[in-house]
Amino acid sequence: APAPEGPPTVAEATAFVDAVDGELKRLWQRAARAGWVNQTYITEDTDQLSAAAEETNMEYLSRMIPAAKRFDGLKLPDDVARKLHLLKIASVLPAPSDPAERRELAQVAVGMQSTYGKGKYCPKPGGKGLKAKDGKDCLTLQDLSNVLASSRKYDELLEAWTGWHAIAPPIKEKYRRYVELGNKGAREIGFKDLGALWRSGYDMPAEAFEADTDRLWTQVKPLYDELHCYVRSRLRDHYGKDRAVKDKMSGKAPIPAHLLGNMWAQEWNNIYPLVEPFPGEASLDVTKKLKKMGAVEMVKLGEKFFTSLGLESLPPTFWDRSLFTKPEGREVVCHASAWDVTYEGDIRIKMCIEPKEEDLITIHHELGHNYYYVYYHKLPVLFQQGANDGFHEGIGDTLVLSVTPGYLKEIGLLDKVSNNPKAETNFLLKQALDKVAFLPFGKLIDQWRWDVFSGKTPPSEYNKAWWDLRMKYQGVAPPIERTEADFDAGAKYHVPANTPYVRYFLARIYQFQFHKALCEQAGHKGPLHTCSIYGSKEAGNKLRAMLAMGASRPWPEAMKAITGQSAADAGPLLEYFAPLRTWLKEQTKGETCGF
Ligand SMILES: [Zn+2]
Known part of the structure; x- marks a missing residue:
């Protein structure tokens, strides 16, 4: 079409953004179908098909975003202005306008994810170690x-x-190129670099957002430090029979990254048996019972929680089209995710479910995403997002906070529940190994990427900067010497997959805020950690109202709709864990805490 003549008008801006919204929906549907097939059937061909669809999306956005500049400074109705803003930040990887560079970026992005998805460790034949x-x-x-x-x-x-971690070095060169091209694309649409674009999705200036994230971290850091101190002392007890290992964990030494039960030391629930405060007191192990269940049955259990709040059942297509278990004979991306393939309610999850508690929690998490889709898919596609991305990540987890021992007994996953202070401490410590242990990791991944995108961290220091941050925030160190030939950040899915991460940090804070508000709706009395909103239609109504808003309003309004407050606050998280802190302080009296 020829360039419009004369000064821009409100009517023209409205027509423009509506047309873009319609075309984006068509393109995103196509890319989601290609992406779904690619991730559930990784081959050279599906890689190419998915990359081609991504490239088309990038190309379209790289034309429409500059075209929208025409309306800068024009006084517009709120919803039109908001759609234009969301258009500008619609891609977490804006492409450069040069077609060759755009194609290269799409291929680099898919290539990194594919290398990660196919990553394996093959021990030397005949070796003494893992088989x-x-x-x-x-x-x-x-x-x-x-x-x-x-x-x-x-x-x-x-x-x-x-x-x-040996799967990641081949990703490093691609990552370096992705940073160059991604930054170029971000600059062309008016951002300093890709990190600045990522930070601009929070209804406040990028610097204010960074400061707000620091404020929340400062609120929770003392609690994390207490947990770290306790866990380190227990790990030293267990692994310290070997003198060299004991020395490694003495005084203010960091914890070796491979001892915390998780590849990235991001959640520590798997080492619960090593750190259990009162062994034998009220087992919270539901895995034994889950082993008798199939994957679908586990998902049904998750759905039941949502429907108990008065929310809809999942549609039949969900059950037909989801990937619940790892298929034989083909490569898939097992990293759990939730989809609306049509942006019209064709919702699915993609997971390789195993009968263990961690996966039951992940199911609730993914269903939280799906229920957001269920309630906002009638909105324009640009509004089909969480109020911010932390909201999207926090919904399912909010419900998991209601999966209390009392609830587990009610649904038959626990035989008995003891209500005494020892059992309570066991429960809260287990929760802390998941929720509190994660906080520094949730913050540092994007801290690392923001520095990489801004150039503060050059490629020659990728690995050093990564471990500096893991030391600073998590108090965790690599178990063996690392060099710049390693690319340890690349061994974490979200880095090669180009998925921003600070959302997960926010979600951990928000979910306690949501939980407290919903518990008040449900009429809960007593300490926050004993509340379950299971079965509360009042809580369900509040939740539904917020989900249905999608991204149509600035996130503080969505926060207000559910909690009555418009700022993020870690207060409810601290309130939830208050009884545990008293106990942790006593346990670590003789310890040199900190790192
Ligand atoms: Zn998620």
Whole structure:
């Protein structure tokens, strides 16, 4: 079409953004279908099809975003102005306008994800260490994660950790190029770099957002430090029979990254048996019962929580089209995700479910995304997002906070529940290993990327900067020497997959805020950690109202709709864990805390 003549008008801006919204929906549907097939059937061909669709999206946005500049400074109705803003930040990876560079960026992006998805550790044949099962030669991330979760042998854990991290060096060169091209694309549409674009999705200036994130971290850091101190002392008890290992964990030393039950030391629930405050007091182990269930049955259990609040049942297509278990004979991306393939309610989850508690929690998390889709898919596609991305990540987790021992007994996953202070401490410590342990990790990944995108961290210091941040925030160190030949950030899915991460940090804070507000709606009396909103239609109504808003209003309004407050606040998280802190302080009296 020829360039419009004369000064821009409100009517023209409205027509423009509506047309873009319609075309984006068509393009995103196509890309989502290609992406779904690619991630559930990784081959050279599906890689190419998915990359081609991504490239088309990038190309379209790289034309429409500059075209929207015409309306800068024009006084517009709120919803039109908001759509234009959301258009500007619609891609987390805006492409450069040069077609060759755009194609290269799309291929680099898909290539990184594909290398990660196919990553495996293949031990030397005949070696003494880890072995693949079922006659296979190699161990997948899932196999290696299971080793980290359940093994208590220092060297075996080290082999699993090192084996997985060896998949990442081939990603490094691609990542360097992705940073260059992604930054170029971001600059062309008016951002300083890709990180500045990512930080501008929070209804406040990028610098104000960064400061707000620091404020929340400062609120929770003392609690994290207390947990770290306690866990380090217990790990030293267990692994310290070996003198060298004991020395490694003495005084203010960081914890070796492979001992915390998770490949990235991001959640520590798997080492609960090593740090259980009162062993034998009220087992909270539901895994035994889950082993008798199938994957679909576990998902049904998750759905039941949502419907108990008065929310809709999942549609039949969800059950037909989702991927629930790892298929034989083909490569898939097992990293759990939730989809609306048509942006019209064709919702699905993609997971490789195993009968364990961690996966039951992940199911609730993914269903939280799906219920957002269920309630906002009638909005214009630009509004089909969370109030901010932290909201999207926090919904399912909010419900999981209601999965209390009392609730688990009610649905038959626990035989008995003891209500005494010891059982309560066990429960809260278990929760802290998940929720509190995660906080520094949730913050540092994007801290690292923001510095990489801004150029503060050059490619020659990728790995050093990564471990500096892990030390500073998590108090965790690599178990063996690392060099710049390693690319340890690339061994975490969200880095090669180009998925911003600070949303998960925000979600951990928000979910306690949401939980407290919904518990008040449900009429809960007593300490916050004993509340379950299961079955409360009042809480469900509040939740539904917020979900239906999507991204149509600035997030503080959505926050207000559910909590009555318009700022983020870690107060409810601290309130939830208050009884645990008293106990942790007593336990660590003789310890040198900190790192
Ligand atoms: Zn999620």
